[in-house]
Amino acid sequence: xxxxxxxxxxxxxxxxxRIPIALFGSAFFPAAAMLAFVVPFVGxxxxxxTAATASMVTFSVMSTNLFQYGVGVSEDRAQPWDPYVRTLxxxxxxxxxxxxxxxxxxxxxxxxxxxxxxxxLTEATVTMTAFLVALAxxxxxxxxxxxxxxxxxxxxPQKAAxxxxxxxxxxxxxxxxxxxxxxxxPGFVEDLAPYLPTGGAARLMWAAVxxxxxxxxxxxxxAGWTITLGWVAVWAYRRDEGRRxx
Amino acid sequence: xxxARTEDVTRRYGDKLxxxxxxxxxxxxxxxxxxxxxxxxxxxxxxLLTGIRRPTSGRVELLGxxxxxxxxxxxxxxxxxxxxxPASLRVGEVVDFVSAHYDDPLPKGExxxxxxxxxxxxxxxxxxxxxxxxxxxxxxxxxxxxxxxxLDEPTTGLDVQARRFLWDGIRSFSAEGGTVVLTSxxxxxxxxxxxxxxxxxxxxxxxxDTVDAVRGLVAVHRVSLTLSDALPELAGVASVERDGxxxxxxxxxxxxxxxxxxxxxxxxxxxxxxxxxLEEAFLTITEDRTPAAA
Numbered sequence: 001x002x003x004x005x006x007x008x009x010x011x012x013x014x015x016x017x018r019i020p021i022a023l024f025g026s027a028f029f030p031a032a033a034m035l036a037f038v039v040p041f042v043g044x045x046x047x048x049x050t051a052a053t054a055s056m057v058t059f060s061v062m063s064t065n066l067f068q069y070g071v072g073v074s075e076d077r078a079q080p081w082d083p084y085v086r087t088l089x090x091x092x093x094x095x096x097x098x099x100x101x102x103x104x105x106x107x108x109x110x111x112x113x114x115x116x117x118x119x120x121l122t123e124a125t126v127t128m129t130a131f132l133v134a135l136a137x138x139x140x141x142x143x144x145x146x147x148x149x150x151x152x153x154x155x156x157p158q159k160a161a162x163x164x165x166x167x168x169x170x171x172x173x174x175x176x177x178x179x180x181x182x183x184x185x186p187g188f189v190e191d192l193a194p195y196l197p198t199g200g201a202a203r204l205m206w207a208a209v210x211x212x213x214x215x216x217x218x219x220x221x222x223a224g225w226t227i228t229l230g231w232v233a234v235w236a237y238r239r240d241e242g243r244r245x246x
Numbered sequence: 247x248x249x250a251r252t253e254d255v256t257r258r259y260g261d262k263l264x265x266x267x268x269x270x271x272x273x274x275x276x277x278x279x280x281x282x283x284x285x286x287x288x289x290x291x292x293x294l295l296t297g298i299r300r301p302t303s304g305r306v307e308l309l310g311x312x313x314x315x316x317x318x319x320x321x322x323x324x325x326x327x328x329x330x331x332p333a334s335l336r337v338g339e340v341v342d343f344v345s346a347h348y349d350d351p352l353p354k355g356e357x358x359x360x361x362x363x364x365x366x367x368x369x370x371x372x373x374x375x376x377x378x379x380x381x382x383x384x385x386x387x388x389x390x391x392x393x394x395x396x397l398d399e400p401t402t403g404l405d406v407q408a409r410r411f412l413w414d415g416i417r418s419f420s421a422e423g424g425t426v427v428l429t430s431x432x433x434x435x436x437x438x439x440x441x442x443x444x445x446x447x448x449x450x451x452x453x454x455d456t457v458d459a460v461r462g463l464v465a466v467h468r469v470s471l472t473l474s475d476a477l478p479e480l481a482g483v484a485s486v487e488r489d490g491x492x493x494x495x496x497x498x499x500x501x502x503x504x505x506x507x508x509x510x511x512x513x514x515x516x517x518x519x520x521x522x523x524l525e526e527a528f529l530t531i532t533e534d535r536t537p538a539a540a
Contacts, residue, residue, distance in 0.1 A: 003346070004346055004347065007342075007343060007346040011332075011335065011339065011343050014334075014335065014339065015332060015334050015335065018334040018370075019334060079330055079332075080326065080327040080329055080330025081326060081330040081331060081332055082330075083293070083298045083326075084324060084325075084326030084327070084330065084386075086297065086298050087296045087297060087298060087319060087322060087324040088319065088344065088347040089316045089317065089319040089320040089322070089347055089348065089390070090316050090347050091315075091316045
């Protein structure tokens with residue numbers, strides 16, 4: 001089953017690599033946001049720049065996964081190839097795992113410019129240990145957003161998936177405190193954020209790269225979101241029968 | 247031994263009834279054709295048997311179990327729609343991808359050779375011609391050394407040579423004991439391969455018989471003639487439609503009808519005999535068999 005998951009991942013990556021503009025798109029926006037907002041406004045303050053980079057990484061982890069899976073999966077489901085793959089003797093597991101592996105690879109590639117910009121154009125700084133912890137954290141916080149994307153992708157048609165992903169991502173970013181530095185959001189956002197997937201994820205990232213404390217109720221909430229979204233994603237996959245009208 | 251079976255299966259999409267109480271069985275080694283016009287319920291039946299969809303009610307069984315469970319699909323082969331091959335992947339890559347799902351797949355070289363695809367192995371599927379895509383699609387059904395394959399219109403639209411080549415491939419699979427379910431809305435394609443034909447229309451099994459018997463059932467001709475009088479009572483007339491003084495008569499035996507018209511000295515003009523489409527033939531069968539159908 002693991003080798004089958006690798007096969008699914010490999011073919012996803014081959015397909016993406018043959019249309020490189022898709023890769024360019026997901027790498028471009030986080031990098032552009034870094035250049036437009038982080039570098040000019042907080043670039044010269046090491047503490048703020050580091051936290052802002054962590055927020056930007058969280059933001060792009062959320063948006064790439066939400067769109068990559070939410071829109072990508074619903075697009076795939078509309079292709080006549082998808083029902084064929086469902087007749088092959090494999091269940092949801094390897095396909096899910098393969099998609100997730102391919103998605104993580106693409107996500108890390110698209111984060112590379114963000115890290116390079118932070119390192120060379122701002123005062124942001126981390127120790128090697130903190131960098132490795134942050135890298136591991138990035139993979140962990142990607143999971144709930146991957147599952148959220150899969151839940152959207154498998155439960156609705158393409159046009160609805162695009163809209164829902166767009167509707168979700170801005171409020172999640174704002175209410176999760178990604179638009180502001182740690183402790184600087186409006187009061188109700190500060191109260192709510194730790195319990196949203198975005199806020200929980202950002203707090204883990206801040207804790208990884210600065211002396212921001214780990215907050216266990218926030219971590220518990222993030223774990224709860226992950227389990228719930230995983231359950232919804234699996235439920236949506238099982239109930240999915242491809243296109244409605246054929 | 248029965249490899250595939252539905253028992254009183256009904257499938258709805260919203261308030262549309264796609265299959266209505268269908269019971270159907272395929273024995274090991276059979277070569278069965280599923281014949282019906284578009285929208286008759288063929289695809290739905292195949293989708294249920296291959297585990298893509300679940301029935302609204304009734305029971306579906308494939309290779310001894312529920313086709314929605316992956317382990318019951320280990321010896322199943324299905325053709326994808328040739329329009330759906332992943333455009334950016336090469337032919338060889340698509341074969342590798344499908345092979346990875348089976349315990350004991352056919353070696354790639356052997357499969358490509360058997361379906362005449364060896365020269366196409368490096369080509370991206372998006373750049374293949376319609377006929378080449380069709381050959382790739384049919385080949386994919388055989389990757390996993392299946393015991394039963396479902397082929398959807400495998401040779402429609404191919405040139406004569408490519409068609410014969412695929413027919414030979416399907417026949418040799420059958421001769422080695424493989425089971426084939428072929429769907430088509432062309433009787434010709436099914437006649438060339440199948441011994442048994444299941445005719446599906448309006449979500450029901452209308453006939454389940456030998457090719458010869460079904461040919462008689464669906465080989466309806468339309469005889470058109472100009473006649474101002476009424477048509478005398480003649481045997482073998484399925485339906486009569488009047489358009490001004492032009493009459494359109496549907497009949498399973500056009501030769502006999504014409505002989506009868508002459509024998510009765512009917513003063514017709516402008517005689518025209520045409521084979522009907524399967525859709526038209528089905529209208530007559532459906533009217534005969536399900537008089538109360540909505």
